[in-house]
Amino acid sequence: MHFTASGFILPIPECSMFRWDPDRNANGNVTPQHEFLGLETLRRLGHGAIDQAHNHVNVHMDIEAHFCLLRCGWGKDRVSTMIAELVDAGNHTRISELTVGVLGGEEISRPQALALFDLESAADIFDLMAGANRIREHFKGNKIHLCSIVNAKAGACSENCSFCAQSSFYQTGSPKYGFVDPEPVRDAAEEAHRNGVTAVGLVAAWRGLNEGPMLDEVCERIRELAVGGKTRPDASLGLIKSQRVADRLKEAGLECYGHNLESSKRFFPSHCTTHTYEERLQTIGHLKKAGIKICSGGIIGMGETREDRCDLAFALKEVGANVVPINILNPIKGTPFENVPPLPPLEILKTIACFRFILPRREIMIAGGRTVNLRDMQSMVFTAGASALMVGNYLTTLNQSVEKDLQMLKDLGLDPRWDHGFDNQ
DSSP, X not given: OEEXXXXXXXXXXXXXXXXXXXXSOSOOOOOGGGOOTTHHHHHHHSEEEEETTTTEEEEEOOHHHHHHHHHTTOOOXXXXXXXXXXXXXHHHHHHHHHHHHHHTTOOOOHHHHHHHHTOOSHHHHHHHHHHHHHHHHHHHTTBOEEEEEEEEEBSOBSOOOTTOTTBTTSOOOOOOBOSXXXXXXXXXXXXXHHTTOOEEEEEEOSSEEOSSHHHHHHHHHHHHHHHHOSSEEEXXXXXXXXXXXXXXXXXXXXXXXXXXXXXXXXXXXXXXXXXXXXXXXXXXXXXXXXXXXXXXXXXXXXXXXXXXXXXXXXXHHHHTOSEEXXXXXXXXXXXXXXXXOOOOHHHHHHXXXXXXXXXXXXXXXXXXXXXXHXXXXXXXXXXXXXXXXXXXXXXXXXXXXXXXXXXXXXXXXXXXXXXXXXXXX
């Protein structure tokens, strides 16, 4: 542990927790039952009070006492500003050790990852982000993968996903239309190409895709995108029950399929009951067998625990997702989640960083909900380890302009001309 006062960091034995409180009246006493190693010295040098409920010691010292501690060998490191909170040097060391391990090719364990998800102090979270940023730069360089989506079929979805404005179960005022004609898809590809966007994904609001006339039409759109050569043709078309359907998508030129696990297996029934977690895993299995790359992630901020987020990251590692989109819940009026309180921005950034530690070689993409949840902190997703970004508008909500995103990347010294492919994963 470290205790900070008057610009000096003072190491304190690990068995004691200290918090400096400059506003507290100096009239307390250290009780005998809390005479840990080091407390006797503090008691003689200043006035303190024990908070037995929280195992904190509030200590007040004058400058003479500070120098006395320095003469004893405490406080060798200077800090530039006054800090009024506990600084745990142990966390800093553990984060640094895990960073070095991941950079060297080691994998972190679930208990180690859970400890990262449970970090609370801003100092620790920024340490974690610094490690995640170094891991990103080591494995991904300064290239950022950009993608955009086309809402190819909107609204009236048969599934009851509690976060989704397009579900037929809820009255949200979301647009409804059938599968789009070729022109809007070509226009989206042209715009994406002009902006240097790598991929355009066709997204449909329905349960899934089966053999039949609709599959024929979908394959035709994918084929047009592939032949056009402007962007990589991607798609997110729901559940796939047949290997033949996956094979036909591959034959049409589909390179990457988006199919989020959404959350941990434990939390999944809390936001969807019309299909199962296992059905989503089955879909991913068919796609991988067909040779299609997998874009799979989830949504945070739905009421899940940190442990759920950790389990989601490890599940995505297990299924071998190539691109991992992290969406942040943007509560839509009319859905069951419309009143879910937002996650704090630092909790979001910490989650991104944890995903980078668990998935060091994957493309971690920040997708829906970033503008409303992160606001002026959006650019920090890259220092938290993100290596990909969804640009343009989302399915039913607006994003900031592509021009603004491109300027943000330029200001950060990042390059949107992604050329990695998926071979280095």
